[in-house]
Amino acid sequence: MKLGATIATLAILITAPVGAWGDPPPSPARPAGEGVQPTIAIIIDDMGANAVEGKRLIQLEQPLTLAFLPYRRYTTELATSAHRHRKEVMLHAPMDNTRHLSLGAGGLTTTMDRATLTTTLRKALRAIPHVKGVNNHMGSLLTQMPEPMAWIMEELEHYPLYFVDSRTIATTVAGQVAEEKQVPTLTRDVFLDHEQTEDYVHQQFRQLIRKARENGTAIAIGHPHTVTVDYLEKALPELDEQGIAVATVSAVWAMRNGHQRMFAEGEKREISPAMARNAED
Secondary structure (H helix, E strand, C coil), rough: CCCCHHHHHCCCCCCCCCHHHHCCCCCCCCCCCCCCCCCEEEEEEEEEEEEHHHHHHHHHCCCCEEEEECCCCHHHHHHHHHHHHHEEEEEEEEEEECCCCCCCCCCECCCCCHHHHHHHHHHHEEEHCCEEEEEEEEECCCCHHHHHHHHHHHHHCCCCCCEEEEEEECCHHHHHHHCCCCCCEECCEEEECCCCCCHHHHHHHHHHHHHHHHEEEEEEEECHHHHHHHHHHHHHHHHHHHCEEEEEEHHHHHCCCCCCCCCCCCCCCCHHHHHHHHHCC
């Protein structure tokens, strides 16, 4: 099967401000060779609170990855619709940050013991229909702490689910711990909309394309801001002419790992009944 067809089959699937946190190290991607299309994945964070922009994103033809905050007003409705429209669904897990900003419902904090943190994470996962992976919402404090990140990865390994390090701080250990726990993991390359202007989003989108051309794949994170959605509506349909493919997070992971399956045949990524019962404990 040709790569384009592979991406089209897999495609149901992927950046905080570069100036504040610095560019991440180069992604462990495979350079685009002859006959291999540079591929981007775009994650849209903070889904679930804005129904209007959420629905616009779901209606886009391209296989975006949508990361939902737990327990928000429109999370269940939009996640269900996203799955029907061949978008990949993630949990956008709120985590403690260095500025001590409020996390909202489902937040994972540095004061939680292992049992409390695991139960909170498990309940949040149950609140997101069709969840396939997790990335961090904020988290500049918690993602620097190896022990609670190990608890998180050990929980994700059970389902199994993948983890994307949003890299909200340069000293994050989240991706490293995920690798140690053998959880499929990726790291964002670009934040699209730290500044909510069309010029800024365009600049960041071009950086995303450059990285994909250099490395074979690249991952961006944006948000359901009107300026971002407006830009994606215009820019994404033009990518075919530029020789750029759009894929889900799962598809990008497979490309970077030699088209390996992310999970073994027969493994389930839905939360099992036993786990659901445990979450009520």
